[in-house]
Every structure is written in structure tokens, then in C-alpha cells.
Amino acid sequence: MGLANESSVTTPKGAGPRSMNEDREMEILRAAYELLADVGYEALRLDAVANRAKASKATIYRHWAGKAELVAAAVRSCSTVETHIPDTGSLRGDLLASVGHLASSIAGYDGPVFAALIMAMRNDPEFANQMRAMQVSKRPIIEAILGRAQARGELKPGCDAGLLEEIGPGLIFMHVFALGEPVDDAFVRHIVDDILLPLLTPCGCQ
Amino acid sequence: MGLANESSVTTPKGAGPRSMNEDREMEILRAAYELLADVGYEALRLDAVANRAKASKATIYRHWAGKAELVAAAVRSCSTVETHIPDTGSLRGDLLASVGHLASSIAGYDGPVFAALIMAMRNDPEFANQMRAMQVSKRPIIEAILGRAQARGELKPGCDAGLLEEIGPGLIFMHVFALGEPVDDAFVRHIVDDILLPLLTPCGCQ
Amino acid sequence: MGLANESSVTTPKGAGPRSMNEDREMEILRAAYELLADVGYEALRLDAVANRAKASKATIYRHWAGKAELVAAAVRSCSTVETHIPDTGSLRGDLLASVGHLASSIAGYDGPVFAALIMAMRNDPEFANQMRAMQVSKRPIIEAILGRAQARGELKPGCDAGLLEEIGPGLIFMHVFALGEPVDDAFVRHIVDDILLPLLTPCGCQ
């Protein structure tokens, strides 16, 4: 029972009005992210963000330069893209899991958030790089999947890992944005079975 | 501070005010399109459009409901996408021509216009349909190319025409938007040689 | 206000939104003046003015540079000081009428408006001059009063008209501002009987 000096405790008790500046940032980002998903970029009002976060506009502008930067940070911080390496035992299973997760992530940004990403990337090149890095961060996943497939002899020789990086997101993006259709399992299977597998595995004429 | 507005050349008489209303529409659309390419959707000011077209905001709003509709119409009218069916004598040549043209068109919307399209499509579903129809309008081109290839026996049996529709634009879009890289001939060849042809032609392992 | 309302010719809609720009100015000034009297200078919110005048802040700022200028113009336009020359047949009667009217005018600016005048005069030298000119405009009144009194032989020889200009306002101002007391008839009589008349008429000691 160290009676002595527990002042080092950072008052984890939530009851009182805490006012650290590390938490506020995150709370504001969450508020921004949720409103973003609700109403989209254009209709996102900073007053509404401040109100929902019980923050003040001054605080927002103390941390971010404007709407675009706030949205960029919000998406960066609250986006649910995770880097999980699937291992289902087969190339097809891995691809289905990987593409499926990507699809649900992107489709989760359905509708309004998409425009937000575009705007945020356009107005914040640094955020654009971040987003692209997020994309690049999937590289190890892809290589792990392909590595195991190669070990199992499922892979066509000389196939490029970069292919997966491009095709999956491109098609999903196309589907959601240009076609405006939701991304469902059938579409994921279509990508995997009709496009990726034929490109990766030994000729389907087998 | 405020933008410089030095165009206050009153020209009480001088510039003869013509009174046709059919041309005005097009001039306004051109002004909107050019400004759109210059500054993007967000920074596009209807005052600036009116000023550049030497028109009045009232005239603009007499013809279109708002910014989104104006941009939609501008892109629709001024976009350079043409529907030309290439015939080079080989599947690869046709694909290179087709994808190359698509790439240069999309890449021509470099930077700002892309966001414009997103916003316009989001705010104007009818325009979104129009854009998607533009996409669909390429269907006959694709079918013509594949038809000739099939006649030449270049095609793998059972390949889907829909594939071309999805993959080309998706990859180009990905390249321009997500990666932020320009679309050059090498990339077009990459799409054709490494992705499209392997999917369309009998397996190269043969 | 009491102005002729000839605008009924235009706007056939009747209840429709009228939009002349000459009247708006006056309506805004009235709104500002009334709110000014209600809440004072500090508590005067331009939003409130805009709201009461059913105007927009942009319109206010298009016409005036800021709060001080708006208040200055409002006081200038809406102040009720009129230049009426009293003629009661006696010097005392004229003085009572003149000082009484001045007193009720100044006292009408009771409380809040006084601070407004100070601020407006400090922030708008041109308005300060206007206010001082308003003061000067009473000169003819004074001279008329004194002229008639002289003709009646009521006046002490060599008395200065400038005296009236200074003493009346100074005392009233002092009373309202520094003492914070209302200006009533007794005080007006005090000024006239105990100060002005002794200074103007042949010595009452006789």
C-alpha cells in the first residue's frame, strides 16, 4: 500500500471533467469521422463537429488548418483498415479473405466518405501519401500470400506481386465509384475467380 | 483578402451584346469547364464562371439548377472522350489503341477535374448515370474488338467482354487517383500485355 | 416611419420580398438604433441588428465598416434632436423650452446610448464632427432667443451667446453621466433660473 505519492497517477477516473489535450484530439477526430460518414464532406460543418465533440471551433483550428486537414486526420485515425494476414491454406481462400476485407473496408466508406477521401487527398498531399502508404502497406500481406502459394506450387512462374496491388483496389474502386454498385461477396468471388486466379495460377487450360 | 477583380471594363457600348441564347449556354459551359480544370470543383466560383463567360449569374441559374448541375453539363459537353473503334489488325493493337485513348482521356482530367467528377456524380445522380452510360457506351467498341479477335482466333474461349470494361478503367483510375502517377505508354502496355492479353488469349504457357 | 410609402407600385406580389437598397439602409439603421437603446453599445450584436432588420450581415458590412460606423450612422440618422425655435414671449419661457427640449433629448439617450455616443465619436472622428455640428446647429436658435430678449430689453448688455451653448449641455451631460440622475423639470428650472438668467439679465440684486 504505497501511501506515499500517487500523484503520478494521471487521474484515470473519468468522472471529473478531464481536459487533456491528447484525448480531445481523438474525440474531435471521432466526431468528425462519424459526421463525415453521416453527411459527407460537403455537408460536414465544423460547427457540428465542435458541437458533437463538445469542443470549440478554436480548438479545432488550433490543431488542424481547416476542414480538409481535419477530415484527413479523421480518416487516418479512425479508418478501420487493418493489416491482417489471412492464412486459409489455399491461395483462393487467402485471396478471397484479403480482397473481401479490402472490399468491405472500401465499401464501408460507402457513399459520402468517398468524396471525403478525394477531397482530403486533393487538399492534403501529405494525407494522399499517407493513403497511398496505406495501400503500400498491404505489400507484405500480398507477398506472404503469394509466398505460401508458391510453396504449395499453386503459382504460375514469373507472376508479379504488383498485379494484386493494382487490380483488386482498382476494380473495387471502379465498382463503388463509377458504377455506384455495392460490393458484395459475389463481386469479390468474381474478382478472385475470374481475374486474379487466372492471372496467377498455371494456365486455366489445365 | 478578396480576389482581384480587375475586369471592371464597363464597355458601355462597344462589345456588341448579341442576343442568342443557344450559344451562351455553350460559352458558359466552356468557361465552367476551363475554370474547373484550373482550380477544381471546390474552388470553382459561379461568379468566376459568370465573369469569364461575361454572363450573369442569373443567366446561369436560368439554365442550370446549381454548381453541380453546371459542372455536370460542362463535363458532359466539353469532355473529349470520343467513341472511335480502332482496327489495327491485331487484338493487341486494338487493345493498345483503345486503352491508350481511354488513358489519355482520363489522364487529361488530371488533378482537379477528377474531384469535380466525383462531386458532380455525387450531387447529381442523373449525371452519374450519364457518366456511367458514357462508360457503357464503350461496350460496342469492346465487342467489336473482341469480335474481330475471335474471328482471327486470337481469343480464349469463354472470355467475358465485361472484363475489359472493368479492368482498364479501374487500373487507370487507380493509377491516377490513388497512386497519383501519370499514365504513360509503358503503363498502357503493362495493362495490355500483363493483364488483358493473358486473360483473353489462350494460355501463354502453352 | 412617417415617410411616404410609394413603393406599393412596384412588387406586384405584395407580400413578396421587396429589395430596394435605399430603404434597407434606413431600416437597418432603425434596427440598430432601437437595439442600441435597448442594450447599449457593448451588448449590441450585429447579428441581432441583421436579424431585427431581416437583413444579412453581409449587407451591413457592405454599407458600414463595422459596429462603430453603424452606430454612428444610426445615431446620426435616427436621433430626434430637432431644431425648433421656441417663442413664448419671454426670455425665461424661451430658455425653459429650449433647455427643456435639449434635456429631454439628451435624457432620451438615457443610459446605454450614451456609451454608444462616446464609442462612436471616438471611433469615427467624422461622426464626432457631425455631433459637434449638431451642437453648433443650435446657434441660430440661441441667437434668435437672445435677439428677441434684447428687443424686449430683458438682456444685460454685453452678454455672450456662446455662454448658452456651453452651459446648458455641459450641465445636463454632467447630470446624466457623472451624477447618473434623471433630468426632470426641476433641474431644467434650476439651470434657467439659477444660472442662465442671472448671467444674462441685468443683475437681479437690484
Place this chain on the structure above:
Amino acid sequence: MGLANESSVTTPKGAGPRSMNEDREMEILRAAYELLADVGYEALRLDAVANRAKASKATIYRHWAGKAELVAAAVRSCSTVETHIPDTGSLRGDLLASVGHLASSIAGYDGPVFAALIMAMRNDPEFANQMRAMQVSKRPIIEAILGRAQARGELKPGCDAGLLEEIGPGLIFMHVFALGEPVDDAFVRHIVDDILLPLLTPCGCQ
């Protein structure tokens, strides 16, 4: 490197090694008063006061309720009005000294401070009373002057001491505020010779 040299510590306290709070108050008031004279009431920022006094806003708000109270206290503490009873041997000399001192005091609050007083009095009735008490505190001076004059037989019978209280400040205030002119000796002589003395001394027609 030197180890025990604690003199390099910033020690912003400077001259005050101990932490008394009686001096701080005065330093803050001085800072407020000086800034007040510099920039006026409206432009007086509490941050600036805190900064100049090397104090914290919290300290200020621990001692005073707000800007008005701070300014009131500052003027109360730092104002240079003194209560000195002149004795020149003649009524005219006493009046010249008394009015002259009052004039220089008021005129010393030239420009910005005047608005400050108005605002402070309006927002702090208690301060308004204080200011009026300051005015009232001159009563003994007036009575002393008049008493000596009466003893010398300079005074007209039945003249009111209250007259002096009202006329002097009223005229000076008028001069400075409404006319915007500086108060010089000539004006002081004008008040004394043309207004006060005629009202106080036996009729000049004698």
C-alpha cells in the same frame, strides 16, 4: 560543465524573491492603467495586461471580476486627482487654481481614457459611485474657498456652493468630449471670469 550553477535557472520572478500578492495587485493595476491610456478601453486586452505585468490571467480573475472591474480599480488606484485646497488670498485666485487643477486632471485623461471611464462606470455601478464620490470629495474644497471668500466679503449673498460643483466639471467635460478641444489656461480663465465670478460675486452692475 558547471554543475551547481542554479543561477542559470530562468527564475522569472526577478526582483521579488518572495511571493507576496499585495504588490502584484498594484503592478497589474499599473499595467492595466498604462495600457488603458495607450489603447483605450475597447482595445485593452486582458492578455496584454497579464503579459505586461508578467502575471497570469488566472491571477487577474482571482482579484477582479472582469475587464470593467479591473479598469475601474486601475483608474481608482492610479488616477492622479488629488485633493489640495488652494489658498491664494482671493476668490478669483482660488477658483483659478481649483478649476485649473480639475481641468488638467480631466484633460490628462485625454482621448482613450475617457471612453474607458464611461465604460467602466456603465459596467460597474459601484465604480460609478466611486467616481461620483471623487466628485463629491471636492465639496470641502469648494466650501473652504467660498468660506474664505465670504469672510473677505467677496461673495454675493445667497449663492449656492452646489453651483461650483456642477458648472466647472460640466463645462470642462463638454469642452473635452463634445468639442474635442484641449483645455488650456484661457479656457479656465473663461470659466472663472465669465461664468463663475459673475454668479458668485455681487452684481457687476454695481
Place this chain on the structure above:
DNA sequence: TCATAAGCGAGACGGTACGTCGTGTCTTACG
């Protein structure tokens, strides 16, 4: 040929969001 009607350039206007700033409260760290 002139008058009436309509379209247009110009721009003021109401409304609303933005981004800045100042006040007054509150928390942390220091002495």
C-alpha cells in the same frame, strides 16, 4: 416606325459556413 415583351449583364440581397479573436474558466507544473 414605334411600342411592347423578353432576355440579358450587373450586382444587391438573405442566408449560412468559415476562420479568427477575445473573454473567462480550468488544469497542470513549479516553487
Place this chain on the structure above:
DNA sequence: CGTAAGACACGACGTACCGTCTCGCTTATGA
């Protein structure tokens, strides 16, 4: 404990833009 430092909520300010509206001018039509 009292203080310096400064983050914070609240809210007003002044700016910018959108979409509506009215004016005055010009042009195209009908008698």
C-alpha cells in the same frame, strides 16, 4: 497554497460564397 503558462468552451466578428431577386439596357418582335 499561490502563481505562470496556456488549453479550452463559448460566442461575436468580419469574410466569402451560393442562389434569388430586381433594375436598367438592349434586342427582337407585332401593330
